[in-house]
Amino acid sequence: MEYINVFIINHYAIHPSEPGGSRHYSLAKELAKKGHRVTVVASNFQHGTGRYNADLGKGKFKEEMIDGIRFVWIAAPGYEGNTVRRFLNMLVFSLRTRFNKLLKDKRNKPDIIIGSSPHPFASLAAERLAAYHRVPFIMEVRDLWPQTLVDLGRISRFHPLIVFLSWLEKYLYRKASKIVVLLPGASEYIKNLGISEEKVIWIPNGIDRDLLPDISSIEQKKKRDLFTVMYAGAHGLANNLDVIINAAKVLQDEGLADKILFRLLGEGPEKKNLIMLAKELGLKNVIFEDPVPKKEVYAKLAEADVFIAVIKKSNLYRWGISLNKLFDYLAMAKPIVFGVRAFNDPVREAGAGISVPPEDPYALAEAVKELFRMDPKEREKMGVNGREYVLKNHDFTVLASRLEKVLFEVAGDNGLR
Structure with a gap:
């Protein structure tokens, strides 16, 4: 045949x-x-x-x-x-x-x-x-x-x-x-x-190489002169995005709202609740954006300095994870804050960022702050590690x-x- x-x-x-x-x-x-x-x-x-x-x-x-x-x-x-x-x-x-x-x-x-x-x-x-x-x-x-x-x-x-x-x-x-x-x-x-x-x-x-931009074309195309932390994906209960909102609150309380911006792209049943939570906390360092088609997502991701991947703490992940968004993040050659407890930890395996406990906004905020203060060359090395890992394995x-x-x-x- x-x-x-x-x-x-x-x-x-x-x-x-x-x-x-x-x-x-x-x-x-x-x-x-x-x-x-x-x-x-x-x-x-x-x-x-x-x-x-x-x-x-x-x-x-x-x-x-x-x-x-x-x-x-x-x-x-x-x-x-x-x-x-x-x-x-x-x-x-x-x-x-x-x-x-x-x-x-x-x-x-x-x-x-x-x-x-x-x-x-x-x-x-x-x-x-x-x-x-x-x-x-x-x-x-x-x-x-x-x-x-x-x-x-x-x-x-x-x-x-x-x-x-x-x-x-x-x-x-x-x-x-x-x-x-x-x-x-x-x-x-x-x-x-x-x-x-x-x-x-x-x-x-x-990842689909036909959709992926060349690493030399991945540039910062910022709307604001801020250190940008981005999440792109579903806004559901299992995604546990309230931990990102609360981490943003921690950093705002530390006086970093005018330096570090959180951008959440996507849609889902919890999005309205998350927007309400951000308003109730009086956050000035969080913005919500509409989802974009897969073929356009990399242009959006190129605007980030750091990505965040978090999910709810659960025994379910003792069998592992395979998050679409995580592979997109790795391919964009930027460091990742990974707040997941699972069978596998691709970010740690690749040396592509910082892994923190799930459902811990303070640990998440500290990791973001560490990357913000890190030498750009060290962040670049983490990003390159992630891209090489995903191209080799995924x-x-x-x-x-x-x-x-x-x-x-x-x-x-x-x-x-």
Whole structure:
């Protein structure tokens, strides 16, 4: 088999013209360069921004070619926040994907179907579609459902929904020919469920060189003559951005509000609350900005002196992290303050910044202050370390080759080669 016809089903997949992580666009693009045929199936309603990214008119789906990749956009109802409507959005997308006439068309039968799990219902739709076509199913594990819900303290492990999701999780792992994980410690979690560790392959998030500016073109393009600390990403509960607001308060109280500026780019259910908190604290050193498309984000990131990555302290991250924003930060050759407790610490591994305890605004403020007072050459060295690390370990060109190897192995095991 010279090429593979692969369907990638990811509810939240996007094109770089939209804000957010574009993992499957980048992987699909690299696979297409190698001669493979790739279809990406996603919802027309974008989770990160709360808006529709494809005009379907009155239809239930839309097919289009983008950069050599076939996208199929599935209609799903909009929602705001973690409400019943979000659950409805998940179910509608999954059912419409499973029974979509384009995806069921035997004239364009896939060789392999990959089901990504920002939630398990989309993965189940992928598995059922693979069974319909009698082709192998590969499970991609982004979030560990239902462990994510339990570890974030939102629901008891004995709740009937968690019991059902636990059964569904094991069912999908057993049905999968291979399991691709984004978290470096997830193989141990899956092994503990009685699944062979040999089925598990780690392919983390990464960066797309085609979108990345050359390091020589990364310049300070500041709107203000201030030391700029930037966060770019989702504004949700798990992101724990109130710790950044409180760190800004610490520095303002120390008289540094006219020297250090915090810029938060992005969207999410907690953004309004964060804006209110900043106003209540009377902060003059924090500004909030709209999200920007992936293909434009690097121009914004170039305006920073330092980046911040924080998430809520939780046992969930004992299996690791693979934050899209972190790889973008590393690629921009600027130091990072990393407030995360997890299985892995890419910032420490790369020597690309300062790691601090999570949920500690005072430690965060001290790290920012240390970088502010640091010799610019030392900051530059940290930034270069980060860029070299991410290009070596997280280039989507390399990650796509790793995925291609998995596809050929699965094809061979199932008599397709």
